[in-house]
Amino acid sequence: MIVDVGGVKIGAGVVVVQSMIKRPIDEVDRIIEDIKRLKRAGCELIRVSVPNKPSLPYFKKIVRGSVLPVIADIHFHADLALAAIDAGAAKIRINPGNIKKGGLKRIARVARRGRIPIRIGVNAGSIDRRRFATPTPEALLTTVREAVDIFAGVPLVLSAKSSDIPLTLEVYRRMKIFGFPLHIGITEAGPPFRGGIRSGVGLGILLAEGIGDTIRVSLTGDPVMEVVAAYEILNSLDLRRHGPILISCPTCSRCRVDLLRIVNKVEERISDLSLPIKIALMGCEVNGPGEARDADIGIAFGRGTGLLFKKGRVVRKVSADEAIEVLFNHLREGGEE
Ligand code: SF4
Structure with missing residues (x-):
């Protein structure tokens, strides 16, 4: 099944990248700016929490001003x-663990009539603890199954997230039988470095098995980082090509330039590039020329200087001090910045 969310197709074979707004909902102008930033980074759908009734006028303004289809998180x-x-939400995420059956039925009736996409978003942290003592795979799958029955005839996307990776893997493998597109994520994964690794492990395994139609990397930090991390995972598996791939060596005692400084600067400047370009920055002549040659553009450093490679050929010699500017000049010339 393909689910159309404001023109973005989930389940059509391309893994859709989404993120979530983290500001209080009354900061409408700043949220609209965040959504623009997220779109530039490659975000395709944005979710906004609607915590209570007074939030609704703000939500409506966000929907009107957003450059991306907006999903309401309820x-x-x-x-x-x-x-x-x-208010114009392109899709609603509901949590069947905390909405009563009668309420779910009311939402289902309206969604069925209007063909409004619904994500049944089960979360291990909010399953009904009166029925399930612990969030076992059975508890999560039973919660999903019961909601799927209530929402029969509605365009559905399913998720059952947990911060426990083995549990998440088991649940998603079994969730394929429902036949609806799957939203995958490792919930509450943590701050960008640790959370990025945890998400990469969990989501990478699922995606490599062909499971997952839309992805959100949940990080404690700037939502743009979530989008960057999502594309890093998808690029690594060759499932999407978006934005630069940065190859850099870990450095060792052979390295005679401040490669860390150069890599950090380059990483900062490429963060909002959407072009699928491979850049290599290497510390010495051991693996440097090979990696730099295989990249679209790369520098293999030696003692204080380096060789700039472009599409496999040496273009010129550069000093460590001028390396970053020269690299970006060449990217600009090639229309790649
Ligand atoms: S490329 Fe050279 S500097 Fe970098 S890790 Fe390998 S041997 Fe060390």
């Missing part, structure tokens, strides 16, 4: 989901 109150649909 917990506890069915009425909020219905009001978010009225």
Whole structure:
């Protein structure tokens, strides 16, 4: 099944990248700016929490000003989901663990009539603890299954997230049987470095097995980092080609330039490039020329100077001090910055 969310197709064979707004919902102008930044980084869908009734006018303004289709994230109150649909949400994420059955049925009726996409977003942290003592795979799958029955006839996307990676893997492998597109993520993964690794492990395994139609990397930090991390995972598996791939060596005692400084500067400057270009920055002549030659553009350093390679050929010699500027001049000339 393909689910159309404001023109973005989930389940059509291309893994869709999404993220979530982290500011209080009344900061409408700043949220609209965040969404522009996220779009530039490659984000394709944005989710916004609608925590209560007073949030609705703000949500409506965000939907109107957003450059991306907006998904409303709803917990506890069915009425909020219905009001978010009225406000123009492109999709609603509901959590069946915290909305009563009667409320879910009311949302399902409206979504069925209007063909409004719904994500049944089960989370290990909010399953009904009166029924399930612990968040086992069975508990998560039963919660999903019961909601799928209630939402029969509605365009659905399913997720059942946990911060426990083996549990997440088991649940998603079994969730394929429902036949709906799957939203994958490792929830509450942590700050960017640790959370990026945890997400890379969990989501990488699922994606390599062909599981996952849309992805959100949940990080404690700037949402743009979530998008960058998502593309890093997808690029690594050759599932998407978006933005630069930066190859750099770890350095060792052979390295005679401050490669870390150069790599950090380059990384900063390429963060909002969308072109799928491979850049290599290497510390010495051991692996440097090979990697730099195989990249679209690269520098293999030696003692204080380096050789700049472009599409496999040496273009010129550069000093460590001028390396970054020369690299970006060449990217510009090639229309690549
Ligand atoms: S490329 Fe050279 S400097 Fe970099 S890790 Fe390998 S041997 Fe060390």
